[in-house]
Amino acid sequence: MVFARVLALGTANLCFLCVVLLISFYTARRLLLDYRISKSGGVRAPILATNPLFAIPIFVTASWKQMNNRLLEFFDWIFNWATPESPNCVEIAFNGGVRYLLTREPEHIKTVLTSRFTDYGKGSQFHKVWSPFLGDSIFTTDGQLWQDSRSLIRPMFIKDKIRDLEIFDKWSAALIRKLPPQGQTVNICDLFYRMTLDVTTDYLLGASVNSLDYPKNEFSHAFNEVQRIQMMLTILSPIECLIPKWRYRRGIQIIERFMNPYIEQTLRIPVEELEKLSKSDKDFTFLHNIARFTRNPRIIRDQIMAVLIAGRDTTAATLSWTIYELSNYPRIVAKLRNEILATVGAGRMPTYEDLKNMRYLTHTLNETLRLYPAVPYNVRAALQTSTLPGLPGQPDITVFKDDVVVYSALAMQRRKDIYPPVSEKFADPAVFNPDRWEHWTPKAWTYLPFNGGPRICVGQNFAMTEMAFILVRLLQKYERIEYRGDWHAQYHKAEIVGAPGHGVPVALYEAQHGEVA
Ligand code: HEM
Numbered sequence: 001m002v003f004a005r006v007l008a009l010g011t012a013n014l015c016f017l018c019v020v021l022l023i024s025f026y027t028a029r030r031l032l033l034d035y036r037i038s039k040s041g042g043v044r045a046p047i048l049a050t051n052p053l054f055a056i057p058i059f060v061t062a063s064w065k066q067m068n069n070r071l072l073e074f075f076d077w078i079f080n081w082a083t084p085e086s087p088n089c090v091e092i093a094f095n096g097g098v099r100y101l102l103t104r105e106p107e108h109i110k111t112v113l114t115s116r117f118t119d120y121g122k123g124s125q126f127h128k129v130w131s132p133f134l135g136d137s138i139f140t141t142d143g144q145l146w147q148d149s150r151s152l153i154r155p156m157f158i159k160d161k162i163r164d165l166e167i168f169d170k171w172s173a174a175l176i177r178k179l180p181p182q183g184q185t186v187n188i189c190d191l192f193y194r195m196t197l198d199v200t201t202d203y204l205l206g207a208s209v210n211s212l213d214y215p216k217n218e219f220s221h222a223f224n225e226v227q228r229i230q231m232m233l234t235i236l237s238p239i240e241c242l243i244p245k246w247r248y249r250r251g252i253q254i255i256e257r258f259m260n261p262y263i264e265q266t267l268r269i270p271v272e273e274l275e276k277l278s279k280s281d282k283d284f285t286f287l288h289n290i291a292r293f294t295r296n297p298r299i300i301r302d303q304i305m306a307v308l309i310a311g312r313d314t315t316a317a318t319l320s321w322t323i324y325e326l327s328n329y330p331r332i333v334a335k336l337r338n339e340i341l342a343t344v345g346a347g348r349m350p351t352y353e354d355l356k357n358m359r360y361l362t363h364t365l366n367e368t369l370r371l372y373p374a375v376p377y378n379v380r381a382a383l384q385t386s387t388l389p390g391l392p393g394q395p396d397i398t399v400f401k402d403d404v405v406v407y408s409a410l411a412m413q414r415r416k417d418i419y420p421p422v423s424e425k426f427a428d429p430a431v432f433n434p435d436r437w438e439h440w441t442p443k444a445w446t447y448l449p450f451n452g453g454p455r456i457c458v459g460q461n462f463a464m465t466e467m468a469f470i471l472v473r474l475l476q477k478y479e480r481i482e483y484r485g486d487w488h489a490q491y492h493k494a495e496i497v498g499a500p501g502h503g504v505p506v507a508l509y510e511a512q513h514g515e516v517a
Pocket of ligand 1: 139310318375449456462
């Protein structure tokens, strides 16, 4: 009866009725949210959208920019709608419910990562979107599960484990062997990605995929493909169920096919024998260590996968950006090389202490990570109602359970207003200049390539040691780096990790007698 009456209204009236109902629904939701927020004593961030009509174009723009490698442009663009009270944080609500707070404010990042650490976490949506790939690993979990993972993984990254640099020596030598004769062009970015995959698989499993020798192996291809799709699923997480996933699933299977035999082989070793092996150090791998504490192949697989994804692209991208920048600054190359030759000469393998003592080398890597933090965008979900601090004199922004905070170390570290004025000692922050680190330390929470707080990158020391080692080995042999391409046309391609979109085509020139040019 009711149905017949509704039909009798005619199509035009029906459409009109639907529009009125939808507008009423979203207006009511918005008013309700406003009411809850004012009751909480906080405020909203400047609002970009509170309903699908406005939110969908924003999500589509974000994914379009992402597909065209212009995500930073998008992230900066949205702050055109910010206000003087909240210049670096805005919000979007997809359906008038869960809000996405996008921020490049150091105090917000500090709040999420440390001051209110337990209020924020990866959350259930992140876990849902990432768990086919990373399971219940350190990356996808919160609370006790995360803490258990961290305790499992941390011992393999203590200083004593990293001091043994043999693995870096083996793979940096393999990389150098792959370089063409001097003066010939090579995309060194591609070689770095292959080398760090070899280092990481060797370190984790005790067996490398050997992608330097076999670049077209299906593991590398699958690993890249899975990460690419994973980033898309993350950006479009409110509608991720609409994205086809067969390539993603197939990629994960290929990665597992490579890893599983090593896991099975390790699980055949009795725990007592693993204990003995742990003392001998040499052939004791990350995999062996995890197998001492858990015999569950699924947990082992998840943690290995997490560290693989954490450790491979991050270091490869950072090394690539470093060479890209160095190729434009022969003066910096000469200064860096000077320090390297003064410390280890033209041939000696650097020790852990040598690497830590080369301050200009550390400044160079720090400067790269300032301009190109390897994890440019990150998210945290509110696990309970919380806040983000307002500017001095302004009320805090209320954040309800399940709201998502999207923060960008890249956008934050590119903000000019967080740096001192340009002077003789402090070059324009948009420019690569390791020398600035000789007289300057970033203000707390304005420099976060490795995150901060309890979830700070567990592999930070491993990464800095690996990257420093490889730069030393390269600059011991080569004195000049020439960019072969349009240096200014380079762009930041952000998947999970931000890499040089054009690769890094360079020609390297050997030093004559190890002398500085
Ligand atoms: C330039 C190199 C690297 C950078 C810039 C970097 C950056 C980061 C960042 C920003 C996070 C926080 C992610 C989050 O909480 O959402 C992180 C976490 C992590 N990183 Fe790194 N990383 C690097 C290299 C490595 C390496 C080489 C490894 C291991 C071999 C590693 C292992 C991890 C692990 C296991 C976590 C998870 C920590 C946790 O959630 O408790 N990272 N890293």
